[in-house]
Amino acid sequence: MAAQSLYRRYRPQRFSELKGQEHIVRALKNSIVNSREGHAYLFSGPRGTGKTTTARILAKVLNCDSPVDGEPCCACPSCLAVQTGNSFDVIELDAASNNGVADIREIIASASLGSPGRHRVFILDEVHMLSKSAEAALLKTLEEPPPGVVFVLATTDPQKVGETIRSRTQHLQFHLLQESELEEHVRWVVADAGLDVSPETIEAVVRQGAGSVRDTLSALELAVAVGGIAEEATPVDEFVEALVAYDAGRLLAAVAQSVSLGREPRSIVDDLVAHLRDCFLSQMAPELVQLSERRSAEVSDQAQRLGTPRVVKIIETLGQTINDMKGAPDPRVVLEVSLVKLVHRELQMGVEALMARIERLEREIENRPVIAPAPVNPSTGRAVLGGRVKDPSTPTPRAETPAPVPEPTTSVAPPPAASTDAPVTATTMSAADVVTNWSTAVINEMKGMRRAVAQMAKPAHRDGTIVLVVDNEHAAKRVKEYLTDITDVVHRAGAGKCPVIIETRPDDSKPIAKKRVVEDETIDIDEIKNLPTVSEKDVTDSLAEMFPGSVIETVEE
Ligand SMILES: [Zn+2]
Numbered sequence: 001m002a003a004q005s006l007y008r009r010y011r012p013q014r015f016s017e018l019k020g021q022e023h024i025v026r027a028l029k030n031s032i033v034n035s036r037e038g039h040a041y042l043f044s045g046p047r048g049t050g051k052t053t054t055a056r057i058l059a060k061v062l063n064c065d066s067p068v069d070g071e072p073c074c075a076c077p078s079c080l081a082v083q084t085g086n087s088f089d090v091i092e093l094d095a096a097s098n099n100g101v102a103d104i105r106e107i108i109a110s111a112s113l114g115s116p117g118r119h120r121v122f123i124l125d126e127v128h129m130l131s132k133s134a135e136a137a138l139l140k141t142l143e144e145p146p147p148g149v150v151f152v153l154a155t156t157d158p159q160k161v162g163e164t165i166r167s168r169t170q171h172l173q174f175h176l177l178q179e180s181e182l183e184e185h186v187r188w189v190v191a192d193a194g195l196d197v198s199p200e201t202i203e204a205v206v207r208q209g210a211g212s213v214r215d216t217l218s219a220l221e222l223a224v225a226v227g228g229i230a231e232e233a234t235p236v237d238e239f240v241e242a243l244v245a246y247d248a249g250r251l252l253a254a255v256a257q258s259v260s261l262g263r264e265p266r267s268i269v270d271d272l273v274a275h276l277r278d279c280f281l282s283q284m285a286p287e288l289v290q291l292s293e294r295r296s297a298e299v300s301d302q303a304q305r306l307g308t309p310r311v312v313k314i315i316e317t318l319g320q321t322i323n324d325m326k327g328a329p330d331p332r333v334v335l336e337v338s339l340v341k342l343v344h345r346e347l348q349m350g351v352e353a354l355m356a357r358i359e360r361l362e363r364e365i366e367n368r369p370v371i372a373p374a375p376v377n378p379s380t381g382r383a384v385l386g387g388r389v390k391d392p393s394t395p396t397p398r399a400e401t402p403a404p405v406p407e408p409t410t411s412v413a414p415p416p417a418a419s420t421d422a423p424v425t426a427t428t429m430s431a432a433d434v435v436t437n438w439s440t441a442v443i444n445e446m447k448g449m450r451r452a453v454a455q456m457a458k459p460a461h462r463d464g465t466i467v468l469v470v471d472n473e474h475a476a477k478r479v480k481e482y483l484t485d486i487t488d489v490v491h492r493a494g495a496g497k498c499p500v501i502i503e504t505r506p507d508d509s510k511p512i513a514k515k516r517v518v519e520d521e522t523i524d525i526d527e528i529k530n531l532p533t534v535s536e537k538d539v540t541d542s543l544a545e546m547f548p549g550s551v552i553e554t555v556e557e
Contacts, residue, residue: 029070045174048214174209429494
């Protein structure tokens with residue numbers, strides 16, 4: 001393995017060697033060929049996409065003794081001086097560490113000492129880090145640039161660069177590379193450097209690099225150094241999955257794994273916050289997410305599973321964690337406590353968390369193969385094999401018998417005009433049958449929130465229409481949300497295309513506070529507990545498992 005890093009060794013020396021930035025290469029080469037190069041550029045884009053590399057190639061071609069079609073020759077003394085970092089024509093400054101007005105004044109002073117016939121290129125990296133006064137000083141120079149001077153301002157965060165600066169520069173935006181482009185590049189580097197790397201490792205490093213050439217080649221270098229296996233040192237996805245599953249044990253295991261791989265607790269939080277910020281943006285402003293297409297899709301999926309309110313809550317909590325870590329004797333403990341709090345059921349079981357959990361469980365159930373239970377004969381309580389239940393008390397499929405639920409005393413819903421849609425009589429179970437067997441034929445066919453909401457309504461049968469009678473407008477609204485689902489189940493149960501409508505029957509005898517109680521009662525906690533989860537482990541058990549020999553005590557306040 002050469003001492004020189006792969007990124008430096010394979011740093012592009014010509015525009016044609018730049019990967020994935022064809023739009024920028026075209027713009028720059030055109031301006032050079034036509035001698036119309038700008039005096040100030042703003043290069044923005046994620047790290048490792050070639051901003052300073054491009055700035056150096058620009059410096060090289062502007063001072064090259066024999067440029068060809070807008071490309072440097074890479075052989076003349078000037079080109080070689082730039083390549084070895086010994087050129088007086090290229091001045092690089094990291095604004096993150098030289099962000100004061102004095103640093104900028106020094107640059108301006110040196111810029112005014114231009115040498116005739118030559119271009120001096122000033123590269124200011126991370127220019128958004130400049131102080132306001134330094135930015136003001138720079139602005140004056142950009143307004144009246146000394147002859148032969150080109151400023152290249154590079155930034156990963158163009159929104160933080162003042163508008164006055166941006167308006168005086170030519171803004172070129174660098175993009176992350178597509179996985180196919182990166183993979184091709186990695187294969188070429190592997191072949192050229194004669195590295196012994198498996199195709200699986202190449203795939204893994206491309207994934208880890210997430211569109212950045214520098215990060216990808218760093219990952220490749222690490223993989224080569226440890227014998228060709230790419231170790232995913234930052235399982236940020238593991239943290240997110242554990243948060244999705246409210247799994248404290250999994251979170252603590254992820255912390256332990258990261259720390260054992262040499263990660264500082266503080267940098268774990270930083271990575272997690274940066275990742276959750278992407279999650280948040282993927283929902284609120286996807287155009288601001290600077291990730292490869294594939295990664296963007298993964299992040300968006302995570303964000304949906306966490307839910308935006310929870311993403312915000314976690315970012316807030318972790319922000320506080322960063323503060324708490326400062327000066328803490330053991331930052332790891334601060335991190336662990338904070339993560340456990342984020343998934344602790346008793347602290348989290350607010351209505352929102354509960355809803356999110358129910359929705360997740362419902363999705364899990366939906367993705368599972370469904371084996372429908374056989375219908376149950378209500379008279380025997382036994383499953384009926386090979387046929388549908390026929391209630392002997394209901395003589396015909398088109399029964400006009402009164403509904404088992406009394407007619408509403410006050411009706412605020414429109415009359416069931418939908419009864420023009422005649423029920424299909426091909427099945428043995430009529431609409432009236434379905435109402436009679438409501439609990440087994442309909443309620444038992446539903447799970448989770450659908451089931452809870454369906455139970456808010458009392459079914460009635462009227463002229464071939466099933467009427468879902470509810471107590472109040474709130475219940476009507478909830479039932480309406482799931483009306484399609486309930487109707488599907490009713491039709492599947494055998495009631496053909498029988499219309500299903502909602503009718504509100506206000507119950508004045510109930511106090512207003514009852515509404516809240518009704519809402520709580522409809523969520524069957526025992527049922528939720530019995531549904532399968534990713535982790536069945538209790539937080540306490542997980543904690544005890546993580547710290548062998550420990551005793552967990554409950555402390556009363
Ligand atoms: Zn040259």
